[in-house]
Amino acid sequence: MRFRNKHLRPVKRCRPSLLIWSIIGIVLLFHLYTLNQMQSNQIQPPIYYSDQNSITKELETVEEEALHVTTARSRRNPRAVRRKGSQKPPTIIDEFLDKSTEVHELFFPDMTRAINPLAEGNDSTGYFYPGQIWLDTDGKPIQAHGGGILYDEGTRMYYWYGENKDGPTYLAHQNAAARVDVIGVSCYSSKDLWSWRNEGIVLRGEEKDETHDLHKSNVLERPKVIYNDITKTYVMWMHIDNANYSKASVGVATSQNPTGPFQYLYSMQPHGCESRDMTIFKDDNGKAYLIYSSEDNTELHVSPFTDDYLNTSNEFRRIFVRRHREAPALFKFQGIYYMITSGCTGWAPNSALAHAAESMMGPWETLGNPCMGGNVIFRHTTYFSQSTFVLPLPGLPGLFIFMADRWNPANLRESRYVWLPLAIGGVSDETLEYSFGFPLWPRVSIYWHKRWRLPDGWRDL
Ligand code: DGJ
Numbered sequence: 001m002r003f004r005n006k007h008l009r010p011v012k013r014c015r016p017s018l019l020i021w022s023i024i025g026i027v028l029l030f031h032l033y034t035l036n037q038m039q040s041n042q043i044q045p046p047i048y049y050s051d052q053n054s055i056t057k058e059l060e061t062v063e064e065e066a067l068h069v070t071t072a073r074s075r076r077n078p079r080a081v082r083r084k085g086s087q088k089p090p091t092i093i094d095e096f097l098d099k100s101t102e103v104h105e106l107f108f109p110d111m112t113r114a115i116n117p118l119a120e121g122n123d124s125t126g127y128f129y130p131g132q133i134w135l136d137t138d139g140k141p142i143q144a145h146g147g148g149i150l151y152d153e154g155t156r157m158y159y160w161y162g163e164n165k166d167g168p169t170y171l172a173h174q175n176a177a178a179r180v181d182v183i184g185v186s187c188y189s190s191k192d193l194w195s196w197r198n199e200g201i202v203l204r205g206e207e208k209d210e211t212h213d214l215h216k217s218n219v220l221e222r223p224k225v226i227y228n229d230i231t232k233t234y235v236m237w238m239h240i241d242n243a244n245y246s247k248a249s250v251g252v253a254t255s256q257n258p259t260g261p262f263q264y265l266y267s268m269q270p271h272g273c274e275s276r277d278m279t280i281f282k283d284d285n286g287k288a289y290l291i292y293s294s295e296d297n298t299e300l301h302v303s304p305f306t307d308d309y310l311n312t313s314n315e316f317r318r319i320f321v322r323r324h325r326e327a328p329a330l331f332k333f334q335g336i337y338y339m340i341t342s343g344c345t346g347w348a349p350n351s352a353l354a355h356a357a358e359s360m361m362g363p364w365e366t367l368g369n370p371c372m373g374g375n376v377i378f379r380h381t382t383y384f385s386q387s388t389f390v391l392p393l394p395g396l397p398g399l400f401i402f403m404a405d406r407w408n409p410a411n412l413r414e415s416r417y418v419w420l421p422l423a424i425g426g427v428s429d430e431t432l433e434y435s436f437g438f439p440l441w442p443r444v445s446i447y448w449h450k451r452w453r454l455p456d457g458w459r460d461l
Helices: 016-040 054-060 079-082 094-099 102-107 376-380
Strands: 145-150 156-165 184-190 197-202 217-230 232-240 247-255 261-266 280-282 288-294 299-304 317-319 326-335 337-345 353-357 365-368 386-392 400-406 416-427 442-447
Touching: 054 416, 054 442, 094 102, 102 156, 145 400, 184 217, 217 280, 232 280, 280 326, 288 326, 299 326, 326 400, 337 386, 337 442
Parallel strands: 145 217, 145 386, 326 386
Antiparallel strands: 145 156, 156 184, 184 197, 217 232, 232 247, 247 261, 280 288, 288 299, 299 317, 326 337, 337 353, 353 365, 386 400, 400 416, 416 442
16 A cells, blocks of 8 residues: 655656756866866967968868779779689789889879979979979989978078988898888988988998998888987987898987988887887977887887987887877977877878877877878878878968878889878867867868969968
8 A cells, every 4th residue: 555645745857958958057167177277288279270371271272183094903804703703803002012003103103294493483393293203403303211301490491301212122032021222311401391402311321230220231211300409419210120120129310410420329129119110209398209119010109208319218108009000290289299190001001090199198099081182092092102200381380291201112212202281270070089079189181282382481471
């Protein structure tokens, strides 16, 4: 039997509108709290320059490009397919890598279409042509692969350092990656980022001493240089390896001049860990970092340098664990750190990813594929190239140059440079972390252009 207590009031149902307004109130309060936290951490909410800056608007237009190639897949005779069964036809990437194909020829056009700074006054002056041969001011193809750029306050010049691969390509043994003997690190100088003067080889490979890290039979890749304001020294870091990539180390060299010569100091495995593809990054406050692929390329490590930049400190963080990323390129905008990485597929191109963090030591989040325009294959192959560096452009906040290598493993000295505008702005498409519906990070976009140039007077804007 159930008794009813007359003194108890019936329980009132909460009205749905009240519930909804309370939730909205809580969300807004939380958002205000987050903004306040960002401000107290001196991280400003992103300003979407790309939407506002009309000077760079042209560079941020999405340019589509059709691919006019006959691939082996499209050439297949349906009757032969029926006869032979479904043998896997080569992919467009296989054909891109195979020098006997039409696809390969399309992506490695010859000297007739080279970017030539000597041919001044013509319509091409100042234009970047991603993927075409780029000549220096002596009329020779630039040899600065896997490179990076230093802006030198003293000389007000840009210096481009990279691998000189101007030798024959061969395989050290069956199944080995295509290689060129170590020749050294080239340096080119420029005021406008378009015409480059060859400053020579600033760190030479070693011809005789087989025990030397720089012996020609070894591997020297991805050299990068930063300036140490305390010791007034130019410090170069590079990937040092043996022909089968099992040494997995980093090397360091120094010079008193941006144009060298650099003295090679030593190689090491930071914190006793493998280090293959790497880069370095100098922050606004002078603190600098080494970022490298480790643990069989399954993850990246970030480690601050000691104050003289000659060693890593004791601290390091593992990031992108089990994500298999390499070719890191770092940059910073409005207090946020950004990174572009590639997948690990040897010399073959793959999809890039953009990442962001509030601190170099993480946590790092992945924003998605930054490539815009071109066509679907371009976007999935980073325009058939691999990241190496991202260069800030003073006077154009929020705009950067994305530098990548279009590797040609059939003839590595013929590898090309893909430079494209990179802009920060708009909403990112794959942001993992949302602060109650408000994406924490802006979008990083690399815009495809067949040809493009920096706005007039960009250095003084
Ligand atoms: C991919 C790396 O990013 C390049 O620097 C080079 O090491 C190749 N692998 C070698 O296969």
